[in-house]
Amino acid sequence: MADNESILNADSMAFLERYLNNASPTGYESAGQKLWMEYLAPYVDDFITDAYGTAVGVINPDADYKVVIEGHADEIGWYVNHITDKGLIYVLRNGGSDHQIATSKRVNIHTANGPVEGVFGWPAIHTRNPGNEKAPTKDNIFVDVGAASKEEVEQMGIHPGCVLTYPDEFSVLNGNKFVCRAIDNRIGGFMIAEVARLLLESGNKPNFGLYIVNAVQEEVGLKGATMIAERIKPDVAIVTDVTHDTSTPMIEQTTHGSTKIGDGPVIAYAPAVQNKLREHLIATAERENIPFQRQARAPATGTDTDAFAYSNQGVPSALIALALRYMHTTVEMVHRDDVENVIRLMYEGVRGIESGTTFSYFE
Numbered sequence: 584m585a586d587n588e589s590i591l592n593a594d595s596m597a598f599l600e601r602y603l604n605n606a607s608p609t610g611y612e613s614a615g616q617k618l619w620m621e622y623l624a625p626y627v628d629d630f631i632t633d634a635y636g637t638a639v640g641v642i643n644p645d646a647d648y649k650v651v652i653e654g655h656a657d658e659i660g661w662y663v664n665h666i667t668d669k670g671l672i673y674v675l676r677n678g679g680s681d682h683q684i685a686t687s688k689r690v691n692i693h694t695a696n697g698p699v700e701g702v703f704g705w706p707a708i709h710t711r712n713p714g715n716e717k718a719p720t721k722d723n724i725f726v727d728v729g730a731a732s733k734e735e736v737e738q739m740g741i742h743p744g745c746v747l748t749y750p751d752e753f754s755v756l757n758g759n760k761f762v763c764r765a766i767d768n769r770i771g772g773f774m775i776a777e778v779a780r781l782l783l784e785s786g787n788k789p790n791f792g793l794y795i796v797n798a799v800q801e802e803v804g805l806k807g808a809t810m811i812a813e814r815i816k817p818d819v820a821i822v823t824d825v826t827h828d829t830s831t832p833m834i835e836q837t838t839h840g841s842t843k844i845g846d847g848p849v850i851a852y853a854p855a856v857q858n859k860l861r862e863h864l865i866a867t868a869e870r871e872n873i874p875f876q877r878q879a880r881a882p883a884t885g886t887d888t889d890a891f892a893y894s895n896q897g898v899p900s901a902l903i904a905l906a907l908r909y910m911h912t913t914v915e916m917v918h919r920d921d922v923e924n925v926i927r928l929m930y931e932g933v934r935g936i937e938s939g940t941t942f943s944y945f946e
Contacts, residue, residue: 608660626779646792651820654771655801661747670730678802694740701728751913766915791938808887812894820891826904844918847874849904855892857899899942
């Protein structure tokens with residue numbers, strides 16, 4: 584694969600846009616998983632799914648040695664919590680949804696009869712006391728669906744427990760910045776699917792079992808990865824998720840480190856990251872001239888890496904992160920070059936693993 588050769592073709596870009604634009608809130612990922620499986624199907628031998636919606640494409644399902652590459656499929660959102668007599672809706676977080684960006688945003692409320700449009704309302708600036716303005720909090724923001732009563736809301740099919748997502752869709756800024764809600768972390772599912780595509784198209788099918796895992800419910804505590812790790816029982820796991828671009832205003836680099844979009848994949852250092860596997864990825868990046876950044880993440884990575892690492896009496900695991908601006912907003916932003924280089928690093932990293940390798944510190 585030439586260094587200057589673009590990985591992302593027209594088909595993969597069309598899939599990325601379709602996949603990001605689809606709503607897949609935590610606990611309700613199945614529609615997005617079906618899109619992902621449809622795209623991945625030509626590049627794998629089989630699929631595994633579980634009761635909560637994690638989807639796994641498998642290459643060489645009969646092999647004893649098992650390598651996982653993983654991203655997570657779910658996006659943050661809200662739950663309908665309470666409907667007032669006047670027809671306004673109060674919400675609960677579904678994942679780490681940011682109350683400060685909610686006001687004036689449009690939302691889709693997902694019902695049995697399809698989505699209902701609404702807006703997060705907020706008092707006009709003219710009506711607020713400039714000397715004592717209230718800030719948005721998770722408890723005072725509310726959704727307006729244009730109804731005058733609780734009964735009218737209920738007639739729309741809305742009830743406590745319905746999930747809400749933002750409708751914001753994919754766009755490209757300045758030719759090479761991908762912008763959308765839910766890039767965290769459907770971009771991960773996209774990138775691991777591209778690794779599978781490249782392995783098939785290049786004729787470099789591995790001689791071990793490769794499990795391309797798109798896990799659910801990461802945003803509420805790594806739940807999908809925890810479940811599927813126990814089922815697959817992998818020998819190695821390489822996880823990809825997003826991390827913060829800390830170069831934008833109001834982020835303290837002495838606290839959050841120094842990482843930036845466009846500067847390459849971010850290789851994590853953390854207790855859950857197995858040192859020899861991490862060094863394999865660093866050596867791969869250096870050999871293949873793939874730019875990369877380093878990041879310390881302690882005491883935990885906060886990603887599905889932790890779930891795989893501490894499963895099944897310990898699985899050598901590593902994290903290749905993608906720098907992202909404005910996490911958990913509707914304008915999450917990543918650099919196309921970084922997306923391609925994460926794919927390259929995972930592809931070359933998988934190719935460099937030998938079946939049977941334990942990554943033991945004592946061998």
